[in-house]
Amino acid sequence: MSAPAATAAWSAIRAIALNTFREAIRDRILYLLLVFALLLIGASRLLSMLTVGSEDKIIKDLGLSAISVFGVLTAVFVGVSIVFKEIEKRTVFTLLSCPVRRWHFIAGKYAGLLSVLGLIVVVMSGALCALLALRGEAFLPLLPAILLIFFELAMVTAFAILFSTLTNPMLAALWTFVAYVVGHLTWSLELLQARMPEGPGRVLCDVLYTVLPNLEWLNVRGEAVRGALPATEHLIGASAYGVCYALAVLVVACMVFERKEFI
């Protein structure tokens, strides 16, 4: 790409991302955060009344799970609708009549949603860390786990956008959930493969294990709750995996969208 073309691509993607971000903010998605904070505070109160000793662990566990669940729900439900809505309401007609390439559109939508998710994760993590700090607990060991949650969300969002270029939001949401669940079960293929005899079954296992998303690799919440840090190689490897996988899915989404007709 020539320099002016790259500048043009960048400014188009940024404009679309900004608009997507604005839409999400004005759609009051972030009220979810308020719900989250209240829930967390309420639950921690309740737990500190009920249990003795291990409530900090419970708060950490609950907090991280909540960040992950809220993030995934936002990624799926917003992700499947943002592209579809533009097609359905035909705003994409004028948008694509500008000197904007179709992949700029997908990239911009993705970047916009990812910024929303980033904001959500930051705010929710902030609330969780503040709560822990008030209780005199160390929250630093949670940060690697939170970073990997964000990369997991990046992968889920990419799937949501891919499926939304292929089908309607209902089905796209369903497929994205399937991808999410499968992603958390892929690790079992490794075990299965080890027990399989040589042959096509084993090859199939191998292929599936390589191709399917492995979201469990990005889950270090157990260690974080115990106060342990993941190995640096694991952190870097898992992050790189998340980014590359998300990009690969996004490239497929761009290819699908490139071929799309707007009737």
Add this chain to the structure above:
Amino acid sequence: MSVMSPRPESSGSRAADPGSAAIRIRGLAKAFPGHLGIGRKVALPGLDLDVPSGEIFGLLGPNGAGKTTTLKLLLGLLRPDAGEIEVFGLPHTAAEARARLGFLPENPYFYDYLTAEEFLDFYGRLHGLDASERGDRVQRALRRVGMEGRGKTPLRQCSKGMVQRVGLAQAIQHDPQLVILDEPMSGLDPIGRRQVRDLIQELKAEGKTVFFSSHILQDAELLCDRIAILEKGSLRFSGALRELLPSQIRGFEVTLRGANLENLPAEHLWAGEEETTLLVADAVELERLLAECRSRELLVVSIWQRRESLEDLFLRELGQEPGGES
């Protein structure tokens, strides 16, 4: 300076020589597949069309003629089955071609969570306009479509006509050489229609090319240098309006009142209790009729020139069927 709209001389690409075609369409074909091959619908069997630079061109035709399909193909929203489209000598999908056009779709809808200004600013960005120019251009475009001072209105609160105007502002704010409008007058009140007509004429005065589709033949007749009439995807008629509608008078309708209205030297069109309307072919016959009126002491209520309107032409061209050809 805009990075997205290199002038032909600076980009080194093929320049659009003046007077050449702004849009050149050859053998453009499109069919909609239908479900599982059933209900396949040929929207355009093979269209050739040239829109000269600097003119106002009206794409006319009844519902379902293929106007929107043609425009969507032109903008790359649909892929042609066959044929080619050039915009200022460039392939229509080229970013340089896109940078030089503005588009308003049929029944537009825009992001309702934005205000008119925010929306136009977003499109300014998409056209690669600098932050410094965007503000001015937004205001100028709003002024040109009669939305001055209403830029802070959320699009959610805009009426259909206001949305249409904001859409028009979007199509012209980056100063494109070619403005493509799908049904620009629909949804507008008479004042709005007038404003849009004036705007289209201003664009022409600035040397822009305007290509629009419409059902409203009166507007097309007032505006267009050239028209094309599509029917079932085929070009029924195309040419300069001046040549298509010779300005000569095609007779006079004369309405008279009086007692003795029998055997006047003219064709009777309509007769009422006290008045009757007659048709004469030309000025000589008119003079003869009027002389007769004076001698019979009839009152001349009105004299009306008959010209061929675009509507007459349209109905004549399309009225030859039903089902006549094919």
